[in-house]
Amino acid sequence: xxxxxxxxxxxxxxxxxxxxxxxxxxxxxxxxxxxxxxxxxxxxxxxxxxxxxxxxxxxxxxxxxxxxxxxxxxxxxxxxxxxxxxxxxxxxxxxxxxxxxxxxxxxxxxxxxxxxxxxxxxxxxxxxxxxxxxxxxxxxxxxxxxxxxxxxxxxxxxxxxxxxxxxxxxxxxxxxxxxxxxxxxxxxxxxxxxxxxxxxxxxxxxxxxxxxxxxxxxxxxxxxxxxxxxxxxxxxxxxxxxxxxxxxxxxxxxxxxxxxxxxxxxxxxxxxxxxxxxxxxxxxxxxxxxxxxxxxxxxxxxxxxxxxxxxxxxxxxxxxxxxxxxxxxxxxxxxxxx
Numbered sequence: 001x002x003x004x005x006x007x008x009x010x011x012x013x014x015x016x017x018x019x020x021x022x023x024x025x026x027x028x029x030x031x032x033x034x035x036x037x038x039x040x041x042x043x044x045x046x047x048x049x050x051x052x053x054x055x056x057x058x059x060x061x062x063x064x065x066x067x068x069x070x071x072x073x074x075x076x077x078x079x080x081x082x083x084x085x086x087x088x089x090x091x092x093x094x095x096x097x098x099x100x101x102x103x104x105x106x107x108x109x110x111x112x113x114x115x116x117x118x119x120x121x122x123x124x125x126x127x128x129x130x131x132x133x134x135x136x137x138x139x140x141x142x143x144x145x146x147x148x149x150x151x152x153x154x155x156x157x158x159x160x161x162x163x164x165x166x167x168x169x170x171x172x173x174x175x176x177x178x179x180x181x182x183x184x185x186x187x188x189x190x191x192x193x194x195x196x197x198x199x200x201x202x203x204x205x206x207x208x209x210x211x212x213x214x215x216x217x218x219x220x221x222x223x224x225x226x227x228x229x230x231x232x233x234x235x236x237x238x239x240x241x242x243x244x245x246x247x248x249x250x251x252x253x254x255x256x257x258x259x260x261x262x263x264x265x266x267x268x269x270x271x272x273x274x275x276x277x278x279x280x281x282x283x284x285x286x287x288x289x290x291x292x293x294x295x296x297x298x299x300x301x302x303x304x305x306x307x308x309x310x311x312x313x314x315x316x317x318x319x320x321x322x323x324x325x326x327x328x329x330x331x332x333x334x335x336x337x338x
Contacts, residue, residue: 031101037080050303051176054187067130074123081116142171166199187252201238205292228282256309258318
């Protein structure tokens with residue numbers, strides 16, 4: 001039986017996570033859905049759409065769009081389940097995760113493993129038959145990199161686990177680009193790079209909130225090993241790199257980049273503002289929570305801006321603005337030459 005002190009720790013850790021992700025308070029997922037980690041899937045699909053929007057072939061046909069997103073969701077669910085299987089013993093020892101479906105015995109190992117294999121097979125079939133082999137291969141690469149590279153190899157061994165392991169979360173833009181055009185161009189690699197730079201700042205903000213939980217089971221997350229001050233400095237560097245990389249979206253877009261460049265300014269300003277506040281108070285969990293939450297909205301926002309930039313209104317705005325600027329420059333040049 002757990003002591004009162006242990007019960008307080010469990011409640012405290014769980015409440016922190018619920019404060020950061022309010023939907024956890026309102027929606028209690030059934031065990032079979034919980035192991036798929038469905039809260040992570042929407043952002044993966046958003047970056048997939050972002051990769052598509054960067055292609056000349058955008059918009060895609062409805063069947064291809066459905067197959068790409070459906071296959072991506074199934075693969076992400078399989079990756080989440082396999083992650084839960086590998087970390088089942090670890091989850092039993094960590095207060096935040098001890099009540100999850102597997103460590104609590106709500107689901108059996110064999111049931112979850114069969115579900116993960118079924119989702120993987122279904123994802124592969126859907127992508128091969130409805131999209132193309134490259135999109136299917138990249139999706140499976142993302143699954144394997146999350147389970148093998150991040151979960152098994154990097155997470156328990158190095159504080160830089162999310163820096164290199166973040167490649168798993170950065171692959172969906174490549175899937176989207178390959179689904180749209182059959183290959184991955186420079187624009188797709190730009191969004192891949194943006195997600196890679198964004199991931200450490202995003203994840204380390206959450207890790208600051210949960211550093212004691214990670215430390216209790218020996219997981220070398222950066223805040224647990226180096227402390228909050230060191231981590232916040234790293235967040236600042238990656239946050240600034242993210243902002244600088246985001247600007248190149250102006251050139252990565254086939255058209256409509258001007259509107260994207262204007263609308264991305266407030267997103268970047270808010271990200272830098274929140275990181276600056278966290279830098280002033282590295283141990284302030286309220287500030288860390290703010291950075292974590294905004295970083296999620298930030299990436300959703302970037303992908304939304306990419307989609308908006310490919311609309312006819314955005315293209316017309318760019319053409320008219322450039323035409324007006326050209327006219328003004330011509331008039332100024334004439335006045336100078338008089």
